[in-house]
Amino acid sequence: MADLPVRRGSGSSSVGRWTRGFDPFEQMRELMGFDPFERMGRIVGGGGEQTWNFVPAFEVKETKDAYIFKADLPGVKESDLDITLTGDRLTIGGKRETEQQEESDRFYAYERSYGSFSRSFTLPEGVDGEHVTAELKDGVLNLRLPKLPEVQPKRIQVGATDSGKQGKVKA
Incomplete structure (x- = not known):
């Protein structure tokens, strides 16, 4: 050095x-x-x-068929993650361990944080908890919570109506 x-x-x-x-x-x-x-x-x-506690950054978005969660988790191992879905409550927790330090090490900057974290999110109704997928790749957690088919948007066709006929609903 x-x-x-x-x-x-x-x-x-x-x-x-x-x-x-x-x-x-x-x-x-x-x-x-x-x-x-x-x-x-x-x-x-x-x-x-x-x-200091490790506080990862999250991104949460809704698409027409799922809720997508992304979290920056550099240095976190899959085995150190705990993801649970209880009713409408999604909890993502884990830890990032400190690196081995020698007594002779002298830091000139120490800006990285380590420790445990836990984040909870309340989800809207209609999440398909049976088909949730999670992947940790390149330090980014990707979590996909699909919506149940009955809560996904349905397209309503607007068309010319003959005396008394209504527009048709397309799924």
């Missing part, structure tokens, strides 16, 4: 040290014994360190 350049002041006076090449992170490390990059992205809880 290449060394990251860090500017440090070369002046001998305290004013020069604070104004030229001021590195607030280096000052925090020296004065407080605290490295802001060492635990970036973590919070301290009652029982020790915990990671």
Whole structure:
């Protein structure tokens, strides 16, 4: 790994040290014994360190014959996913495990999040729970919940009517 350049002041006076090449992170490390990059992205809880929760982005759309859910789940394994449909409630949960870290590792940015997540969606009536399909490919979850045939839109033909005849319904 290449060394990251860090500017440090070369002046001998305290004013020069604070104004030229001021590195607030280096000052925090020296004065407080605290490295802001060492635990970036973590919070301290009652029982020790915990990671920020992983909150995946979802896309939900309705087509004429199904409801489609897509979620960005990079680094999540199929075995770490739990998808349930109970009545009109769809719940998608899982976890993204942290990567192995060595004690000697020093982070300069820690923006990726790890941990467990759970999202629930209330579905409208008419979902065919027996034919739901789910696929996790390239870090994207694709979930298709088909509509029951009786709730799918039906096209109504409008036509010329003879005395008393009505338009016909096409399925």
